Amino acid sequence: MRRLLLDGPGALHWDEAPDPADPAPGAALVRPVAVATCDLDVGVLQGRYPLPGPYPFGHEGVGDVVAVGEGVTAVTPGDRVVVPFQISCGACDPCRRGRTGNCAEHPPLSTYGLGTMGGTGWGGLLADAVAVPHADAMLVPLPPQIDPVTVASASDNIPDGWRAVGPQLAAEPCAEVLVVGGGGAPSIGLYAAGIAVALGAARVAYLDHGAARLEVAAALGADPVEGAPPRKAGAFPVVVDASGTEDGLRCALNSTAFDGTCTSVAVYPQDPAVPMFQMYSRCCTLHTGRAHARPAIPFVLDLVARGFDPGIVTSAVVDWDDAADALADPPLKLVVRR
Ligand SMILES: [Zn+2]
Numbered sequence: 428m429r430r431l432l433l434d435g436p437g438a439l440h441w442d443e444a445p446d447p448a449d450p451a452p453g454a455a456l457v458r459p460v461a462v463a464t465c466d467l468d469v470g471v472l473q474g475r476y477p478l479p480g481p482y483p484f485g486h487e488g489v490g491d492v493v494a495v496g497e498g499v500t501a502v503t504p505g506d507r508v509v510v511p512f513q514i515s516c517g518a519c520d521p522c523r524r525g526r527t528g529n530c531a532e533h534p535p536l537s538t539y540g541l542g543t544m545g546g547t548g549w550g551g552l553l554a555d556a557v558a559v560p561h562a563d564a565m566l567v568p569l570p571p572q573i574d575p576v577t578v579a580s581a582s583d584n585i586p587d588g589w590r591a592v593g594p595q596l597a598a599e600p601c602a603e604v605l606v607v608g609g610g611g612a613p614s615i616g617l618y619a620a621g622i623a624v625a626l627g628a629a630r631v632a633y634l635d636h637g638a639a640r641l642e643v644a645a646a647l648g649a650d651p652v653e654g655a656p657p658r659k660a661g662a663f664p665v666v667v668d669a670s671g672t673e674d675g676l677r678c679a680l681n682s683t684a685f686d687g688t689c690t691s692v693a694v695y696p697q698d699p700a701v702p703m704f705q706m707y708s709r710c711c712t713l714h715t716g717r718a719h720a721r722p723a724i725p726f727v728l729d730l731v732a733r734g735f736d737p738g739i740v741t742s743a744v745v746d747w748d749d750a751a752d753a754l755a756d757p758p759l760k761l762v763v764r765r
């Protein structure tokens with residue numbers, strides 16, 4: 428089978444690998460049909476987050492089930508499915524609590540398409556086939572009316588946006604939401620803004636300095652606020668930090684209302700200063716960490732079926748054979764399709 432390997436910033440090439448074996452009991456073989464870049468992929472491709480290569484690339488995508496192993500009952504060959512980026516068994520204690528990103532059956536951070544960081548045995552989704560070890564627990568069937576290109580990021584970045592606003596708005600319906608956007612987790616911040624609008628937030632303020640992202644936020648129905656993050660941008664019960672900058676995080680935390688929640692979806696390789704006294708005074712909660720993608724995916728697909736269009740965030744769609752060229756200089760969100 429053919430697969431795409433990444434070996435350093437912008438260095439991609441197609442490779443011939445042995446065809447995967449027939450699926451083991453409980454497993455499935457999936458042929459990806461639409462694969463998206465994750466915000467982390469873009470950082471890796473641009474050299475901001477170096478990951479040692481070469482490794483099979485791609486961890487967000489939708490595909491078709493081509494074969495299932497003994498005992499698989501939830502999917503059958505021909506089903507179109509979302510493949511969560513994290514490997515999860517569905518049966519261990521963390522999985523049963525919905526913490527599938529910390530599945531106890533596999534080494535921490537086991538994911539597709541992230542090289543040694545995610546475990547090298549899982550392969551990438553920019554390939555003719557990918558093995559899914561716990562098919563019943565992991566795979567989420569895609570309703571036939573939903574275009575796989577639109578939800579190619581439903582493996583990771585769209586559920587990441589959902590977890591930052593969905594449960595929070597369920598606890599506090601119609602709350603006002605602030606998203607401090609930026610280059611840290613650009614698409615996740617935008618998905619969070621669009622999902623907050625779709626969930627009926629009273630107002631979704633999207634703060635950013637990037638003109639292109641502000642345009643996308645406006646198209647999603649958020650209220651674009653242009654500029655660098657101020658020290659404080661108001662008092663919001665639900666706040667998302669996607670900035671990836673110390674100023675952005677400080678603004679997000681200072682703008683979290685009494686008893687509010689700020690979810691930081693960006694990665695901070697260096698520890699930023701956190702305004703602990705302000706947070707203490709207002710009893711505010713800071714949550715950060717990897718999203719537990721699998722249990723969030725059905726919520727995302729339900730929102731899409733009811734009109735939320737994550738395709739607004741997609742910058743470009745290219746054919747499968749053009750993936751290497753398009754990924755050499757990746758836009759905000761690229762989708763590769765067959
Ligand atoms: Zn990712």
Ligand SMILES: [Zn+2]
Nearest residue numbers: 516519522530
């Ligand atoms: Zn598990």
